[in-house]
Amino acid sequence: DIQMTQSPSTLSASVGDRVTITCRTSESTFESLAWYQQKPGRAPKLLIYKASTLQGDVSSRFSGSGYGTEFTLTISSLQPDDFATYYCHHYGDYSPAFGPGTRVDIK
Amino acid sequence: EVELLESGGGVVQPGGSLRLSCAASGFTFSTSAMGWVRQAPGKGLEFVSSINAGGGSTYYGKSVRGRFTVSRDNSKNTVYLQMNNVGVEDTAVYFCARALHEYNYVDPFDVWGRGTMVIASS
Numbered sequence: 001d002i003q004m005t006q007s008p009s010t011l012s013a014s015v016g017d018r019v020t021i022t023c024r025t026s027e028s029t030f031e032s033l034a035w036y037q038q039k040p041g042r043a044p045k046l047l048i049y050k051a052s053t054l055q056g057d058v059s060s061r062f063s064g065s066g067y068g069t070e071f072t073l074t075i076s077s078l079q080p081d082d083f084a085t086y087y088c089h090h091y092g093d094y095s096p097a098f099g100p101g102t103r104v105d106i107k
Numbered sequence: 108e109v110e111l112l113e114s115g116g117g118v119v120q121p122g123g124s125l126r127l128s129c130a131a132s133g134f135t136f137s138t139s140a141m142g143w144v145r146q147a148p149g150k151g152l153e154f155v156s157s158i159n160a161g162g163g164s165t166y167y168g169k170s171v172r173g174r175f176t177v178s179r180d181n182s183k184n185t186v187y188l189q190m191n192n193v194g195v196e197d198t199a200v201y202f203c204a205r206a207l208h209e210y211n212y213v214d215p216f217d218v219w220g221r222g223t224m225v226i227a228s229s
Contacts, residue, residue, distance in 0.1 A: 001169065032213075034215035036152075038152075042221075043202055043219035043220065043221060043222060044144075044152065044202075044216075044219055045219075046207070046215055046216060046217045049207060049215045055217065087151065087152050089152075089215055091213055091214060091215050092213065093213065094166040094213065095166075095168075095169075096154045096157075096213070097154060098144075098151060098152040098153065098154065099151075100151050101151045101152075
């Protein structure tokens with residue numbers, strides 16, 4: 001099974017900062033990689049799929065890139081609503097997996 | 108409005124069984140693959156199971172394989188998760204979710220329910 005890592009595990013940032021989160025997989029997932037945002041007590045929200053495709057109602061300040069085993073989620077200018085935990089998700093085969101998560105909190 | 112509503116959670120004794128249900132509305136259920144994802148208290152997301160649109164193909168996460176069974180009734184717009192031989196490690200919020208693209212079986216999840224809590228405890 002593909003193993004997932006995310007870095008950093010926690011990130012402290014201020015409103016307006018540019019934020020980058022990295023997800024690495026132990027084997028190539030090609031471009032079958034998604035990103036979710038989750039707030040406490042809420043269900044995850046799909047932000048990006050196919051490594052870089054923005055889900056329909058998601059703000060353009062979110063962007064994704066990468067291919068194979070290394071992927072990034074970037075928030076161009078952090079907004080108060082963006083403080084949350086972010087998960088990557090490999091879905092390219094019959095052993096999908098989520099990364100351990102990156103918590104973005106207020107500096 | 109597109110909606111998923113889970114039910115059936117609760118307290119179950121270790122070794123016991125529980126069946127979760129997820130009622131879908133607001134979209135064409137019979138053309139959508141569905142999945143279950145869980146989250147233990149204070150922990151991250153873990154894939155549990157997926158089922159294709161017709162119900163004939165399924166796959167499972169390693170930790171539940173052989174104990175949990177996913178099924179669906181397209182006439183009732185409902186997907187189920189039968190949980191057998193439940194262990195304390197299965198304590199979690201269980202989310203039902205819809206695959207992003209119609210008929211895609213291996214896909215990210217674009218619609219999620221609010222979740223139902225399962226607690227395995229004696």
